[in-house]
Amino acid sequence: MTPITPLEHLNAERFDTPLILKKLTSSSRYLAELKGVVASIPNQGILINTLGLQEAKDSSEIENIVTTHDELFRDDADPDGFANPAAKEVMRYRQALRVGYEQVRQTGLLTVNHIVQIQCELERNNAGLRKLPGTSLKDNRGCTVYTPPQSPQEVVTLMAGLERFMNDPDLMPVDPLIKMALIHHQFESIHPFYDGNGRTGRIVNVLYLVKEGLLDIPVLYLSQHIVRTKADYYRLLQAVRDDDAWEEWVLYMLEAVEQTALKTIHTVQAIKAALMDYKHRIRETHKFYSQDLINHLFIHPYTKIEFLQNELGISRITATRYLDALTQDGFLVKHKVGRSNYYVNQALNQILLN
Numbered sequence: 001m002t003p004i005t006p007l008e009h010l011n012a013e014r015f016d017t018p019l020i021l022k023k024l025t026s027s028s029r030y031l032a033e034l035k036g037v038v039a040s041i042p043n044q045g046i047l048i049n050t051l052g053l054q055e056a057k058d059s060s061e062i063e064n065i066v067t068t069h070d071e072l073f074r075d076d077a078d079p080d081g082f083a084n085p086a087a088k089e090v091m092r093y094r095q096a097l098r099v100g101y102e103q104v105r106q107t108g109l110l111t112v113n114h115i116v117q118i119q120c121e122l123e124r125n126n127a128g129l130r131k132l133p134g135t136s137l138k139d140n141r142g143c144t145v146y147t148p149p150q151s152p153q154e155v156v157t158l159m160a161g162l163e164r165f166m167n168d169p170d171l172m173p174v175d176p177l178i179k180m181a182l183i184h185h186q187f188e189s190i191h192p193f194y195d196g197n198g199r200t201g202r203i204v205n206v207l208y209l210v211k212e213g214l215l216d217i218p219v220l221y222l223s224q225h226i227v228r229t230k231a232d233y234y235r236l237l238q239a240v241r242d243d244d245a246w247e248e249w250v251l252y253m254l255e256a257v258e259q260t261a262l263k264t265i266h267t268v269q270a271i272k273a274a275l276m277d278y279k280h281r282i283r284e285t286h287k288f289y290s291q292d293l294i295n296h297l298f299i300h301p302y303t304k305i306e307f308l309q310n311e312l313g314i315s316r317i318t319a320t321r322y323l324d325a326l327t328q329d330g331f332l333v334k335h336k337v338g339r340s341n342y343y344v345n346q347a348l349n350q351i352l353l354n
């Protein structure tokens with residue numbers, strides 16, 4: 001078993017290399033640009049809901065929990081009427097993200113208790129931190145490459161140390177993006193839970209950025225980058241344990257931040273353009289236009305008559321008339337599944353699929 005060194009024992013100066021500083025400058029610039037673009041969306045609940053769902057899908061895919069956008073959006077629109085187990089698990093991820101975000105927003109901290117609540121929401125159990133030996137990680141040949149801490153007391157001690165590192169800026173005077181990379185590696189190495197460590201760790205990434213004020217809402221999700229570079233991700237995680245290769249790991253995570261920020265900027269700009277297009281065209285052609293209607297159509301990629309009826313406080317007949325009129329004009333596409341009709345926001349759905 002490889003011993004885990006407290007992060008504050010690392011020499012901060014080792015991260016002052018030209019390569020790291022150059023990548024830190026560019027990734028910080030794009031992250032700041034993303035924060036500004038997000039702030040230009042009047043109703044940020046749209047992004048929390050739609051991008052959170054996208055992250056839930058990508059993060060779960062790393063753990064071989066695979067579902068489609070169609071299944072997810074239908075489950076979001078009708079959680080009691082759709083029984084795909086993978087979609088249900090992905091939806092729990094989004095809920096766990098929301099729980100963590102509310103805790104960070106209310107307290108300004110990211111604590112072990114918050115992380116335990118996130119994992120509890122993901123796995124729907126109250127097992128808490130591991131009290132039994134953790135699973136060893138094996139390579140493609142079945143050889144053990146890493147064994148996490150086995151003692152319950154060591155897990156508790158290491159997580160307490162990680163909590164201090166996340167919340168005390170004086171423990172290591174480095175940029176928060178570098179600290180995020182260190183925190184993610186430490187969390188995955190401690191492997192504090194029986195299940196859900198990977199997904200919990202990826203939620204911690206974005207919540208740490210929110211805590212540090214680099215983002216106002218959780219919209220930077222690294223899972224899609226990790227899915228595309230999965231071999232490098234696991235190789236570099238292990239290289240730190242085997243060869244103390246922290247610099248290479250930090251560079252990988254900074255690149256992930258930069259690429260993901262760039263992609264998310266384009267996605268948010270596309271959502272904003274589609275929202276404004278729908279707003280202007282619906283206002284010009286339909287007397288029932290309202291900002292609440294527009295917000296509803298972009299918070300829910302798939303909606304139902306009952307959703308619109310409840311959120312706008314209108315009758316079922318009126319909600320049906322609104323949705324059918326928008327379908328006739330090409331804003332929505334109507335799908336019948338069983339006894340239910342789903343109305344799909346065509347523009348938003350295409351953005352998220354792409």
